[in-house]
Each structure stands twice: as structure tokens, then as C-alpha cells.
Amino acid sequence: MTLHTAEKILVMGPSWVGDMVLAQSLFKTLKQHKPDCTIDVAAPAWTLPLLERMPEVNEAIALPFKHGQLALKERIRFGRSLKDRHYTQSIMLTNSLKSAILPAASGISRRTGFLGEMRYGLLNDIRPLDKIxxxxxxxxxVALGVDAQSSMPDHIPNPSLVASRDNALASLEKLGIAAPQAPVLGLCPGAEYGEAKRWPLEHYAEVARTAHAHGWQIWLFGSDKDVPYTAEINRLSYQVCEDFxxxxxxxxxxxxxxxxxAIVSNDSGLMHVAAALDKKLIAIYGSSDPHHTPPMSSKAVIEYLGLECSPCFQRECPLGHLNCLKQIxxxxxxNRLLPPRS
Structure with missing residues (x-):
């Protein structure tokens, strides 16, 4: 009699917040096809709060390497430290050579991924990437979680983060803000990739002023790098926002x-978070392509002009006018948020 051993999968996760949210669709697909599998995810430490809110993930493993750093010896050493976990498969969601070193050093027998940066030998389950x-x-x-000889699933599950209301209320208390008593509009003006993905601040401010006049509370979200932008939106909207x-x-x-x-967001990591929280979402696209990285939610509405010069995928507008965003x-x-009364 042969004992069945449940699969134990190590996913090498992406570094971007948005991509990590999208990775949950892979985790869900794996669980649908292999309910007994265990999924661990190795990724940069800043992505761990996302993984903690994904029930499909057994353990999040923080990688200690700096962005872009080869650190060959350290990667080999870290990989060897995972050998006793006896993973049956690794799935690579990144395409770099250095990211494939760790699973190989871990002695994982099946190492799945797209070829990427000349990873022959490091990967042994290499999939062709047909971008069409x-x-x-x-x-x-999701394709990397499906056996090579199998077809793609008819339905790809949307990401769905499990948030903590208790922690949200505790966070408000720390900030000295009362729990909301009115509808809340979240604004996410960040654009980590570059200015060509940032809807003009004065446009955000006009939305904030109008929504506030209709009885909404306005919350501004952003990282340390976004502080000048959230502060300027609050200034332009006459300080009607709570600036986080x-x-x-x-x-x-x-x-x-x-x-x-409801949430209004540029194409950013927080946009994908909003979609995964199943919020009413207006997602604003400029230099990027909504067909490549759309918000995975039936409640999302995409605002994208599709100008002749779009998408350019540049960090700054190469033509200097940023019409793809200014003209939204x-x-x-x-009107998406507050439909005119009939």
C-alpha cells in the first residue's frame, strides 16, 4: 500500500504589492485542484502583511536580500536552510536568475517557472510564455500552478483579502479618529512606478471636495513617499480629508x-488591494495597460482613455503632456461615485 503524501509547495513571490495580490489567484487555484497541498511563500518582508491576509498561505517566509542584490552565497545558504521542509515543488513568480537560486539550493525536485534570465538547470519544469x-x-x-499538459481553468478566482475590522478600529483610535459615521471614500494617489501613472492631484481634490459636500468622509492613503501628494490633495480640498x-x-x-x-485609485498596489477587498472601485489608468493588470473585481470600473500614445509604459510622459491622465x-x-439624481 502506497501512502499518499500531500504536496508541499514553495512559491517564490513577487516584490510588488499589486503582483502579490494577484498571486492569490494562483494560491486559490492550487487549493481548488489540490485541496491538501501546503503553500508557503518566500518574498520580501514588506509583502508579508498581504500574505497574512490570505487564508490559502500556510507560512510567509521573509527573504533577507536587498532589492537587486545577487548575494549568491547567502541565497545558497538560505536555500539549504529550507531543505528539511521537504518541499515537493517550487513555483517561480519572478523571472530573474537570482530568484531561482534558492529553490535549487533547497533541493526541491520540481522547480516550475518561465525561462526568464537563462535559468536552464535552475528550473527543470520550464514553461513557454505565450503572451498572447x-x-x-x-x-x-495561474498557468504556473497548472500541470504542463493541462489546460487553463475556465474561471480564475479573484483575490480576496481577509481584513481585520478590529485592527482597523484600533488603528483609527491610535490616530485619534472616531469610527466612521458616514460613507467613507478612500483616495489612493500613490504611483510607485512613476508620475505617468498619477492622476493629477487637483483632480483628486475636486473629487474630495464634491464627495465631502455630499456627506462623505474622505480618507487619503499612501506610503512615506506619497506624503507630499496626500498633503497637497488635503490642502487643495480645504483640509476636508483625513490624511493617512x-x-x-x-x-x-x-x-x-x-x-x-468606495475607493478611487491610480493603477497601483493599493488599487489591487481595494479590488481584493471587493470595494466599489474607480481605477484610473494612464501609461499602463488595463488589459495587462486589471483590477480583479466585478465592482471595479476602469477609467482609461486609450489615446494613440497609450499605453507607453513609461515612468514619465515621453511627450510631456500627460493627456492620458489629465483628460480623465x-x-x-x-458621476461614477454619485450618479445624478433622476
Whole structure:
């Protein structure tokens, strides 16, 4: 009699917040096809608050390496330290050579991924990347969780983060803010990738002023890098917002966003968080492509002009006008949030 050993999978996770949210669709797919499998995810420490809110993940393993650092000896040593976990498969969601070193050093027998940066030998279950058949990032992630001879699932599950209301209320208390007594609009003006993904601040401010006049509370979300932008939106909207820019860690921001009734966001990590919280979402796209990284939610509305020069995927507008974002009018977004009364 042969004993069945449940599969134990190590996923090498992405570094970007948005990509890590999309990776949950892979985790859900794995659990649907292999309910007994164990999924551990190795990723940069700043992504761990996301993984903690994904029930499919057994353990999040923080990688100690600096971004872009080869650290060959350290990666080999770290990989060897995982040998006694006896993983049956690794799945690579990153395409770099250095990220494939750790699973190989861990002695994992099946190492799955796209070829990427010349990873022959490090990967032994190499999948062809057909960008036409797999147009979206989420499609590519899920494809790596399906056996090579199998077809893609008919339905890809949406990410769905499990937020903590108790932590959200505790975070508000720390900030000296009362629990909301009115509808809450969250604004996410951050754009880690570059200015060509940032909707103009004055447009955000007009939305904030109008929503506030209709009885909404306005919460501004952003990282330390976004503090000048959230502060400027608050100034332009006559200080009607609660500005959380730089005041919350990622986990707290996720939980606070779960209290929002609607969210307006650039194409950013927080946009994917909002979608995974199943919030009414207006997602604003400029230099990026909504067909490649759309918000995975039936409640999301995409605002994208699709100009002749779009998408350019540049960090700064190469033509200097940023029309792809400037020409998305605040009134368009306001009407999505506050449909005109008949």
C-alpha cells in the first residue's frame, strides 16, 4: 500500500504589492485542484502583511536580500536552510536568475517557472510564455500552478483579502479618529512606478471636495513617499480629508481600506488591494495597460482613455503632456461615485 503524501509547495513571490495580490489567484487555484497541498511563500518582508491576509498561505517566509542584490552565497545558504521542509515543488513568480537560486539550493525536485534570465538547470519544469495566450499577469501566475499538459481553468478566482475590522478600529483610535459615521471614500494617489501613472492631484481634490459636500468622509492613503501628494490633495480640498499618508503600515492600511464604501485609485498596489477587498472601485489608468493588470473585481470600473500614445509604459510622459491622465475629468469619476439624481 502506497501512502499518499500531500504536496508541499514553495512559491517564490513577487516584490510588488499589486503582483502579490494577484498571486492569490494562483494560491486559490492550487487549493481548488489540490485541496491538501501546503503553500508557503518566500518574498520580501514588506509583502508579508498581504500574505497574512490570505487564508490559502500556510507560512510567509521573509527573504533577507536587498532589492537587486545577487548575494549568491547567502541565497545558497538560505536555500539549504529550507531543505528539511521537504518541499515537493517550487513555483517561480519572478523571472530573474537570482530568484531561482534558492529553490535549487533547497533541493526541491520540481522547480516550475518561465525561462526568464537563462535559468536552464535552475528550473527543470520550464514553461513557454505565450503572451498572447496569457495576456494578463494573473493568467501567467495561474498557468504556473497548472500541470504542463493541462489546460487553463475556465474561471480564475479573484483575490480576496481577509481584513481585520478590529485592527482597523484600533488603528483609527491610535490616530485619534472616531469610527466612521458616514460613507467613507478612500483616495489612493500613490504611483510607485512613476508620475505617468498619477492622476493629477487637483483632480483628486475636486473629487474630495464634491464627495465631502455630499456627506462623505474622505480618507487619503499612501506610503512615506506619497506624503507630499496626500498633503497637497488635503490642502487643495480645504483640509476636508483625513490624511493617512505615511502614518500607517501596509497591514493597517489594508484593514482601514476595508471600512471604505468606495475607493478611487491610480493603477497601483493599493488599487489591487481595494479590488481584493471587493470595494466599489474607480481605477484610473494612464501609461499602463488595463488589459495587462486589471483590477480583479466585478465592482471595479476602469477609467482609461486609450489615446494613440497609450499605453507607453513609461515612468514619465515621453511627450510631456500627460493627456492620458489629465483628460480623465473629475466629473467623470464623481458621476461614477454619485450618479445624478433622476
Amino acid at each position: 495566450q496569457l495576456p494578463r499577469t494573473v493568467d501567467r501566475f 499618508g505615511g502614518k500607517t503600515k501596509l497591514g493597517d492600511a489594508i484593514d482601514l481600506m476595508s471600512l471604505c464604501d 475629468q473629475p466629473t467623470t469619476v464623481i
